[in-house]
Amino acid sequence: xxxxxxxxxxxxxxxxxxxxxxxxxxxxxxxxxxxxxxxxxxxxxxxxxxxxxxxxxxxxxxxxxxxxxxxxxxxxxxxxxxxxxxxxxxxxxxxxxxxxxxxxxxxxxxxxxxxxxxxxxxxxxxxxxxxxxxxxxxxxxxxxxxxxxxxxxxxxxxxxxxxxxxxxxxxxxxxxxxxxxxxxxxxxxxxxxxxxxxxxxxxxxxxxxxxxxxxxxxxxxxxxxxxxxxxxxxxxxxxxxxxxxxxxxxxxxxxxxxxxxxxxxxxxxxxxxxxxxxxxxxxxxxxxxxxxxxxxxxxxxxxxxxxxxxxxxxxxxxxxxxxxxxxxxxxxxxxxxxxxxxxxxxxxxxxxxxxxxxxxxxxxxxxxxxxxxxxxxxxxxxxxxxxxxxxxxxxxxxxxxxxxxxxxxxxxxxxxxxxxxxxxxxxxxxxxxxxxxxxxxxxxxxxxxxxxxxxxxxxxxxxxxxxxxxxxxxxxxxxxxxxxxxxxxxxxxxxxxxxxxxxxxxxx
Amino acid sequence: xxxxxxxxxxxxxxxxxxxxxxxxxxxxxxxxxxxxxxxxxxxxxxxxxxxxxxxxxxxxxxxxxxxxxxxxxxxxxxxxxxxxxxxxxxxxxxxxxxxxxxxxxxxxxxxxxxxxxxxxxxxxxxxxxxxxxxxxxxxxxxxxxxxxxxx
Numbered sequence: 001x002x003x004x005x006x007x008x009x010x011x012x013x014x015x016x017x018x019x020x021x022x023x024x025x026x027x028x029x030x031x032x033x034x035x036x037x038x039x040x041x042x043x044x045x046x047x048x049x050x051x052x053x054x055x056x057x058x059x060x061x062x063x064x065x066x067x068x069x070x071x072x073x074x075x076x077x078x079x080x081x082x083x084x085x086x087x088x089x090x091x092x093x094x095x096x097x098x099x100x101x102x103x104x105x106x107x108x109x110x111x112x113x114x115x116x117x118x119x120x121x122x123x124x125x126x127x128x129x130x131x132x133x134x135x136x137x138x139x140x141x142x143x144x145x146x147x148x149x150x151x152x153x154x155x156x157x158x159x160x161x162x163x164x165x166x167x168x169x170x171x172x173x174x175x176x177x178x179x180x181x182x183x184x185x186x187x188x189x190x191x192x193x194x195x196x197x198x199x200x201x202x203x204x205x206x207x208x209x210x211x212x213x214x215x216x217x218x219x220x221x222x223x224x225x226x227x228x229x230x231x232x233x234x235x236x237x238x239x240x241x242x243x244x245x246x247x248x249x250x251x252x253x254x255x256x257x258x259x260x261x262x263x264x265x266x267x268x269x270x271x272x273x274x275x276x277x278x279x280x281x282x283x284x285x286x287x288x289x290x291x292x293x294x295x296x297x298x299x300x301x302x303x304x305x306x307x308x309x310x311x312x313x314x315x316x317x318x319x320x321x322x323x324x325x326x327x328x329x330x331x332x333x334x335x336x337x338x339x340x341x342x343x344x345x346x347x348x349x350x351x352x353x354x355x356x357x358x359x360x361x362x363x364x365x366x367x368x369x370x371x372x373x374x375x376x377x378x379x380x381x382x383x384x385x386x387x388x389x390x391x392x393x394x395x396x397x398x399x400x401x402x403x404x405x406x407x408x409x410x411x412x413x414x415x416x417x418x419x420x421x422x423x424x425x426x427x428x429x430x431x432x433x434x435x436x437x438x439x440x441x442x443x444x445x446x447x448x449x450x451x452x453x454x455x456x457x458x459x460x461x462x463x464x465x466x467x468x469x470x471x472x473x474x475x476x477x478x479x480x481x482x483x484x485x486x487x488x489x490x491x492x493x494x495x496x497x498x499x500x501x502x503x504x505x506x507x508x
Numbered sequence: 509x510x511x512x513x514x515x516x517x518x519x520x521x522x523x524x525x526x527x528x529x530x531x532x533x534x535x536x537x538x539x540x541x542x543x544x545x546x547x548x549x550x551x552x553x554x555x556x557x558x559x560x561x562x563x564x565x566x567x568x569x570x571x572x573x574x575x576x577x578x579x580x581x582x583x584x585x586x587x588x589x590x591x592x593x594x595x596x597x598x599x600x601x602x603x604x605x606x607x608x609x610x611x612x613x614x615x616x617x618x619x620x621x622x623x624x625x626x627x628x629x630x631x632x633x634x635x636x637x638x639x640x641x642x643x644x645x646x647x648x649x650x651x652x653x654x655x656x657x658x659x
Contacts, residue, residue, distance in 0.1 A: 239553070
């Protein structure tokens with residue numbers, strides 16, 4: 001009896017020790033970490049940590065009362081542009097100055113595969129403040145400021161019952177809507193306040209049933225020929241299997257005439273905020289990096305998107321920082337990974353980006369990028385929940401960012417969360433606030449407006465002519481020279497000569 | 509008169525519901541270990557997901573059994589008088605604590621949800637189950653041997 005008592009005591013003590021160790025792992029909450037070390041081209045990347053209980057701190061959404069606004073610096077003025085929306089995510093300005101607001105909710109019905117999925121779904125619903133009855137969403141609303149005084153005079157829901165839309169583009173009397181599973185093309189002439197025609201599907205995009213990162217953003221190439229669509233990964237870090245990631249974590253290039261699509265750049269975990277730099281004609285985007293490596297990994301980033309480039313996800317981050325959670329390891333693929341241009345610090349959840357094309361803002365905002373940071377939820381010290389401005393020089397980020405729109409967080413509550421940003425028809429910055437159900441307008445405090453409206457999509461004069469109807473499109477000459485995206489070529493299979501795909505994976 | 513001490517089964521005497529469910533967590537946790545081994549050898553996600561549900565089910569039913577056993581120990585003195593009763597309960601408590609930690613490890617994303625910590629914890633759980641079972645059995649045999657000559 002004494003013997004078994006001792007055995008039990010030892011067992012109980014071991015259990016307690018493990019529990020203490022586990023809880024000790026939760027001590028690092030990120031509040032004593034200077035996040036500014038992770039902003040810029042060379043972020044400080046601490047060692048990954050894998051605490052047993054992941055940090056989780058979601059600000060409760062309390063919304064805005066009448067008269068309340070976020071805060072802006074003294075040389076700017078913020079007003080509510082449109083209120084009572086249903087989860088506005090992105091704004092898009094047409095060449096005539098009309099603003100389209102995409103309101104959307106994520107698709108439902110993602111299969112619950114693990115006990116964790118049920119818990120996560122519950123937490124995300126708190127984060128988005130949608131615990132009560134919901135107004136219908138998945139709408140595109142047109143906002144018209146007829147007299148260019150910064151106030152909306154007309155409001156029309158031009159598209160309803162869409163399938164979780166996010167990105168928009170407009171060219172040649174066609175409105176392109178990136179729903180979560182396809183790019184839809186609607187005949188739409190500028191000035192119309194309704195769309196009655198049925199769309200045609202330009203190209204399908206990776207959709208359900210898993211569809212983990214569902215937001216598909218759009219940008220029109222400066223020559224008007226291609227649409228660029230962002231397709232986020234189908235998991236945090238391949239926990240749904242690599243086969244679920246085909247064509248994902250990538251930016252697609254879609255031929256506007258034929259719908260032919262290919263992966264333009266890959267390894268981008270959750271890209272959004274696609275826009276061509278008006279000076280250099282290079283595509284830029286903001287990317288949400290992976291979670292559960294601790295409060296200070298991995299920094300989200302702003303980057304130029306190079307054709308054919310691979311940015312690491314899932315096998316590595318910031319070049320060759322290997323993520324051991326992905327099996328089997330692929331050093332041959334990690335070797336190809338390139339580091340992004342400009343880190344924004346960890347878990348800020350950058351979801352929107354715009355260059356100040358056609359803006360009428362104070363001169364310090366003339367050359368740079370505005371970024372909407374939705375805000376952290378897997379980090380104890382809040383990060384993000386604001387709109388920042390990253391100054392550019394010679395087409396590249398240069399220097400530290402400035403806070404532009406802040407004041408979303410009050411203690412452990414938040415009144416709203418910024419997502420998409422854009423420039424309206426009068427040159428002011430618009431910010432879609434999906435939790436506060438508002439679009440905010442940030443204008444110069446002196447009330448200046450731009451001489452003429454400028455659309456979000458900039459098509460350069462003398463663009464490569466579109467093929468007239470009835471003729472076959474010119475073949476893409478660059479297509480064959482590209483290496484396919486690593487997630488498109490049976491990535492779960494080891495390369496030849498590495499011991500075969502059947503050998504058991506090694507211990508880490 | 510029926511004397512519980514003369515009955516080998518009485519060594520593990522519990523609430524009848526506890527008896528009915530007692531083997532459920534054991535089966536779950538042993539299967540969870542087999543799933544973890546399968547995942548370690550194949551990296552096939554099915555095994556990781558299955559192990560998570562087995563740990564979850566084992567914890568829920570095991571927690572219920574533990575509750576019934578604790579109540580039995582506190583309020584049924586005849587049961588308390590026997591070593592193996594609380595031995596089994598204490599063993600179950602240790603397994604459930606390990607199982608809870610193991611569930612948190614398994615809830616991670618990717619390979620490190622199982623290898624190595626999840627697999628080690630699953631082994632530890634099954635080892636504790638085996639030790640508790642063996643000690644309980646040995647105790648029963650010993651007591652039965654002692655009781656019979658007087659019977």
